[in-house]
Amino acid sequence: MQWVTREHLHMDRVATPWLIQRFIDPDAEFLFLPFAPPHAVPDGAIAFGIPGVGLGAHDETGSAFSKVMRHYGVANPALERLAEILESGILFAHARLGRGEASPPLPRIEGAGLDVISLGMGHLALDDTDNLVRSRLIYDALYEYCRAAIYLENNPQIAAIRPPEQWAYVRAALREAV
Numbered sequence: 001m002q003w004v005t006r007e008h009l010h011m012d013r014v015a016t017p018w019l020i021q022r023f024i025d026p027d028a029e030f031l032f033l034p035f036a037p038p039h040a041v042p043d044g045a046i047a048f049g050i051p052g053v054g055l056g057a058h059d060e061t062g063s064a065f066s067k068v069m070r071h072y073g074v075a076n077p078a079l080e081r082l083a084e085i086l087e088s089g090i091l092f093a094h095a096r097l098g099r100g101e102a103s104p105p106l107p108r109i110e111g112a113g114l115d116v117i118s119l120g121m122g123h124l125a126l127d128d129t130d131n132l133v134r135s136r137l138i139y140d141a142l143y144e145y146c147r148a149a150i151y152l153e154n155n156p157q158i159a160a161i162r163p164p165e166q167w168a169y170v171r172a173a174l175r176e177a178v
């Protein structure tokens with residue numbers, strides 16, 4: 001299936017293709033339209049992260065990532081937590097750029113980190129396709145971070161184990177759960 005979004009990818013429009021390829025459409029192909037309107041979506045392509053489409057850009061109903069999750073019925077606590085971090089990163093980016101609310105809610109620290117890593121990746125990558133390829137590892141790692149956080153919340157006794165033994169224990173538990 002072909003999926004289409006605007007060029008010059010940043011957080012939401014990098015995380016969403018990762019979500020699509022990892023949990024919805026492993027054979028997804030991505031096309032990038034010019035950032036500025038008009039956005040002529042090719043016939044048969046699924047548009048996301050574009051203002052005015054059903055799986056549109058982030059707004060008061062959430063990020064494109066969370067819209068795709070809801071639309072395709074992806075129910076996964078770690079992905080829901082990742083969506084919270086992503087949306088927090090979007091709030092942080094808007095505050096950094098002087099857009100949005102005058103006093104936005106304090107973002108999760110992970111969201112602020114994701115914003116700056118995404119900015120750096122945008123500068124490092126050769127183009128949007130390269131950005132998707134290079135960023136895959138970042139979102140794989142963030143997903144595992146979310147899975148581990150949920151595991152630790154559900155197993156508080158593990159907090160008594162000191163790192164690095166704790167890390168090895170959690171890593172083994174997460175691999176076993178896959």
